[in-house]
Amino acid sequence: MKFYNLLIDxxxxxxxxxxxxxxxNPYYIWLSEIMLQQTKVTQGLPYYLKFVEEFTTVKDxxxxxxxxxxxxxxxxxxxxxxxxxxxxxxxxxxxxKGEFPDNYKDLKKLKGVGDYTASAIAxxxxxxxxxxxxxxxxxxxxxxxxxxxxxxxxxxxxxxxELAQSLIDVKRPGLYNQAIMEFGALHCKPKNPYCISCPFQxxxxxxxQGLIDKLPVxxxxxxxxxxxxxxxxxxxxxxxxxxxxxxSGIWENLYQFPLIETEIEISKEELLDNAExxxxxxxxxKNINLFNKKxxxxxxxxxxxxxxxxxxxxxxxxxxxxxxxxxxxxxxDLKLYPVPVLIQKFLENFxxxx
DNA sequence: AATTCGGGGCA
DNA sequence: TGCCCAGAATT
Numbered sequence: 376m377k378f379y380n381l382l383i384d385x386x387x388x389x390x391x392x393x394x395x396x397x398x399x400n401p402y403y404i405w406l407s408e409i410m411l412q413q414t415k416v417t418q419g420l421p422y423y424l425k426f427v428e429e430f431t432t433v434k435d436x437x438x439x440x441x442x443x444x445x446x447x448x449x450x451x452x453x454x455x456x457x458x459x460x461x462x463x464x465x466x467x468x469x470x471x472k473g474e475f476p477d478n479y480k481d482l483k484k485l486k487g488v489g490d491y492t493a494s495a496i497a498x499x500x501x502x503x504x505x506x507x508x509x510x511x512x513x514x515x516x517x518x519x520x521x522x523x524x525x526x527x528x529x530x531x532x533x534x535x536x537e538l539a540q541s542l543i544d545v546k547r548p549g550l551y552n553q554a555i556m557e558f559g560a561l562h563c564k565p566k567n568p569y570c571i572s573c574p575f576q577x578x579x580x581x582x583x584q585g586l587i588d589k590l591p592v593x594x595x596x597x598x599x600x601x602x603x604x605x606x607x608x609x610x611x612x613x614x615x616x617x618x619x620x621x622x623s624g625i626w627e628n629l630y631q632f633p634l635i636e637t638e639i640e641i642s643k644e645e646l647l648d649n650a651e652x653x654x655x656x657x658x659x660x661k662n663i664n665l666f667n668k669k670x671x672x673x674x675x676x677x678x679x680x681x682x683x684x685x686x687x688x689x690x691x692x693x694x695x696x697x698x699x700x701x702x703x704x705x706x707x708d709l710k711l712y713p714v715p716v717l718i719q720k721f722l723e724n725f726x727x728x729x
Numbered sequence: 730a731a732t733t734c735g736g737g738g739c740a
Numbered sequence: 741t742g743c744c745c746a747g748a749a750t751t
Contacts (some may be wrong), residue, residue: 490747
C-alpha cells in the first residue's frame with residue numbers, strides 16, 4: 376500500500392468539516408491559510424467566519440482600511456499577517472485585477488505567502504503537485520521515517536521538503552496535502568498520539584524504536600526577555616489618550632496608552648520622579664492610582680511583559696498629549712481601535728464606558 | 730543562520 | 741511551566 380493511499384484513506388473517514396474545505400476559490404483558501412499560520416484551527420475558525428462575512432471578495436478586503444482589518448484580526452496574534460494580508464489584497468485587487476496567481480512560483484511572490492502557503496493554495500486550488508510542509512508534516516514524517524534531523528535547521532527544512540515532495544500523490548496533490556496535515560493534527564499528535572490504532576504502525580520507525588516522544592527534533596528556542604511596561608491611562612472629561620505603535624516590534628500599528636518602559640518594576644513615587652512621566656504631565660495632576668496592585672504578567676512567545684496601568688485623573692488633557700502621534704479620543708470610541716489583548720482585557724476590567 | 734513576530738490550549 | 745500550533749519576514 377502506498378504511503379499516500381494509507382493517508383488519504385484515513386483522511387476520508389476521519390476528516391473534520393471545515394468551511395474552507397468547501398471551496399476552491401483562491402481568495403478564501405488564501406485567507407484561511409494566512410489565518411492558520413502558527414494557529415490552531417479552533418482558534419482561527421471564528422476569525423475566518425468574521426472575515427468572509429465582512430469581506431466577501433478580495434476587493435472588499437482591499438477597499439477596507441488597515442485599521443478595520445487589524446480590528447477584525449484583534450486577538451489572533453502575529454499582526455504582521457493582517458498587515459500583509461491587507462497589502463496583498465490591494466495588490467491582487469489593483470494590479471492583478473482581482474485574479475490570484477494560479478501557480479506556486481507566482482503565489483510565493485505575494486507578501487505573507489511563503490513556501491507552505493504557496494504550496495497549499497497551488498495544490499488545493501490549482502492541482503499543482505507541490506507538497507506542503509507545516510508543523511504537522513514535520514511530525515508525521517520525522518516519526519514514520521525515523522528522521523532526527525532538526526526540523527528548524529536549514530538542512531532539515533530542505534530534507535523534509537524533498538521527502539514530502541517524493542511522497543505526494545501527483546494525481547490528487549490537494550487531497551494528499553490535506554490528508555497529511557489532518558493526520559498530524561488529529562492522530563499523530565505532539566503528545567499522546569494514537570499509535571495503537573495507527574495505519575502506519577507496522578512501518579513507523581519511531582514507534583518500532585520507541586522514539587515517538589523523541590521526534591521530531593527541534594533546536595531549542597531563544598530565551599524569553601522580561602520587560603516592564605507602565606501604561607498611563609489619562610482621564611479628563613470623558614476623554615483619554617492613545618498612541619499607535621510604530622516601527623518594527625510587537626503589536627506594530629496597534630493602539631495602546633502612552634507607555635513608559637522601565638528597567639525594573641517601579642513604585643508610584645518612582646513614577647512621579649520619572650523624567651518621561653514629568654515631561655508628559657508635569658505636576659498638574661489631581662490624582663494617580665495604580666489599577667493593578669501586582670503587575671499583570673503578559674507572556675508572548677519570546678517576551679514576558681510585567682505591566683502596570685496607572686490611572687491619572689486630570690482637569691484637562693496636557694498639551695504634550697496633543698502632539699506627536701498621540702490621539703485624544705472620547706472614551707466611548709476606544710472600542711473602535713485595534714488593541715493588543717493585554718489592552719483589551721484592561722478595557723473590559725476597567726469598564727471604560729462607566 | 731538566527732531572531733522576531735501572539736495568543737491560547739494542553740499535559 | 742514548557743511546548744506546540746495549516747510560518748514568514750527580517751536581521
